[in-house]
Amino acid sequence: METAEKTLDEILRLAAAHFKVPREKLSPDEDFFKALGIDSLQTLDLLTKLENHFGVELPDYELQGVTDFRTLAAKIQARL
Amino acid sequence: MKQFKGQALSWQVQSGVIELALHREPCNELGTLSLGELEQFASALDDLEADAHALIIHSDVNSGFCAGADLRELYERSQSMEKLQASRGVRDFLERIHRVLNRLDSAPLTTIAAVHGVTFGGGFELALVCDLIIADKMARFCFPELRLGLIPGFGGIPRLRRDVGNAVVRDLLLTGRSFNATKAQQSGLVSQVVSEGEALRAARATAAQIGKFDRQTAVSAKRFIKPIPLDELRKEIDIFCELFSRPAVQAGLKKFVESTDAQPYLP
Numbered sequence: 495m496e497t498a499e500k501t502l503d504e505i506l507r508l509a510a511a512h513f514k515v516p517r518e519k520l521s522p523d524e525d526f527f528k529a530l531g532i533d534s535l536q537t538l539d540l541l542t543k544l545e546n547h548f549g550v551e552l553p554d555y556e557l558q559g560v561t562d563f564r565t566l567a568a569k570i571q572a573r574l
Numbered sequence: 575m576k577q578f579k580g581q582a583l584s585w586q587v588q589s590g591v592i593e594l595a596l597h598r599e600p601c602n603e604l605g606t607l608s609l610g611e612l613e614q615f616a617s618a619l620d621d622l623e624a625d626a627h628a629l630i631i632h633s634d635v636n637s638g639f640c641a642g643a644d645l646r647e648l649y650e651r652s653q654s655m656e657k658l659q660a661s662r663g664v665r666d667f668l669e670r671i672h673r674v675l676n677r678l679d680s681a682p683l684t685t686i687a688a689v690h691g692v693t694f695g696g697g698f699e700l701a702l703v704c705d706l707i708i709a710d711k712m713a714r715f716c717f718p719e720l721r722l723g724l725i726p727g728f729g730g731i732p733r734l735r736r737d738v739g740n741a742v743v744r745d746l747l748l749t750g751r752s753f754n755a756t757k758a759q760q761s762g763l764v765s766q767v768v769s770e771g772e773a774l775r776a777a778r779a780t781a782a783q784i785g786k787f788d789r790q791t792a793v794s795a796k797r798f799i800k801p802i803p804l805d806e807l808r809k810e811i812d813i814f815c816e817l818f819s820r821p822a823v824q825a826g827l828k829k830f831v832e833s834t835d836a837q838p839y840l841p
Contacts, residue, residue: 535601535637535692538752542712545754553751554716 496548496574502567505544509563512543522564544570575618582608585615590627591781592619592683597634604696604728605644609671616677623682627789628781631678631704632688632774639687639713642695643728649827661819668727668811671696675729679703679802682793684784688777689713690770694752699728702737705796706765708780709755710773715763716752722826727814732806738762 496504502522510517513530520529527533532540537557544566545552550573560566577586582598594615596602604612633639652660678685687701690710698715701707719726725747734743742761746753758764768776784792817823 535641538692538714539712542714542754546711546756551754551757553749555749555751 496571498567498571501548501571501574502564504547505563505567505570508543508547509540512540520563522567523562525561526563526566527561548574550574575614576622578611578614578618580611580614582611583615585618585622587622587626589782590625590785591778592622592626592629594629594631595634596632596640599635601637601641601692602633602635602639602697603641603644603646604671604700605647606667608644609667609674612674613670616674619677619681626683627785627787627792629678629681629683629685629704630688630774630777630781631685631700632777633690636691638691638697639689639693640697640700641692642697642699642718645722645827646831649824649831652824652827657819661815664818665811665815668814671728672807672811675700675703676802676804676807679729679733679800680797682789682796684781684792684796686777686780688773690773694718695726695730696728699726699730699733702730702733705800706780707758707763708766708768708773708777709758709764710768710770711755712770713755713758713764713773714752715746715755715758716750717746718750718752720747720750722830723820723822724817724826725810725814727810729807729810731810732803734763735806736801736803 506520507517509526509530510520513532515530541552541554541557548570550570552569552573556569560569578584583594583596585592585594598608651663655663685704686706686708687704688708689701690713693701693713694716695718698717717726717730725731731743731747738761753761755764755767759767766776
């Protein structure tokens with residue numbers, strides 16, 4: 495099983511690659527909407543990317559109010 | 575008309591395969607413009623079918639296959655009319671789109687939806703009209719209507735129920751959550767999941783395979799196994815119109831249209 499830190503690191507790496515943002519510009523507690531410059535449709539892309547990568551299902555409503563990578567990682571971690 | 579290029583969609587026929595491409599930014603929202611062009615396509619099908627064995631519906635828009643009904647237009651039109659007139663307008667729109675979708679559903683062709691990205695609401699319902707859904711792995715399927723105080727109105731519930739178990743229908747309908755392509759395939763909804771950007775290529779390969787079969791046999795097989803749930807479709811229009819007249823729906827539409835929330839597509 496992946497550790498929470500490893501999950502967080504993977505999310506940052508995947509998000510950076512998918513949205514073509516330098517990995518070093520992303521930090522765990524940052525607002526990912528702002529950091530990645532994404533809207534709600536692109537957030538669904540991120541969700542799909544993460545579900546596919548980690549092999550989990552994350553219902554959209556669990557993302558309501560989630561804006562930072564660390565909380566997102568905790569949501570994923572809880573389903574691994 | 576063997577080919578057409580409109581403001582919302584275009585079509586062409588090649589090697590017996592009709593390709594209907596949606597290309598209205600931002601994500602092929604279905605309003606009066608799209609409906610008008612879909613009606614033109616439905617009329618043209620009578621001629622197109624003579625030289626074709628398959629129909630592929632896909633999107634040229636990056637964000638996805640189709641985000642569903644044009645809620646902005648729906649809200650603005652309903653605001654500019656008396657309540658009774660607005661209600662009649664919605665029923666008229668639904669009757670028209672059901673005629674188009676029923677026509678596509680029963681077409682004597684093998685129909686394939688090649689989807690990617692957002693396949694929500696009316697977009698999901700358009701895909702459900704097709705005999706096969708081929709999804710790229712970034713596709714997502716959702717019925718977000720309940721958050722507006724509505725049910726899907728383009729035939730989604732009867733057609734989804736035709737294809738998958740009732741528990742899956744309830745999950746999608748009552749939670750408003752979206753399924754990714756893998757989950758949709760596990761649920762029996764999606765025929766093939768392919769790599770990102772490969773849905774159209776896979777649909778063309780499938781259409782080429784279908785072209786090897788005797789057409790009359792394929793049509794007979796389709797008619798035998800894919801009944802159109804006409805009674806339920808009628809009932810769906812009635813329920814939708816009944817719900818639409820409530821103030822809660824106007825409030826839900828207003829909230830969506832005026833939202834500055836970064837996540838309006840998340841239930």
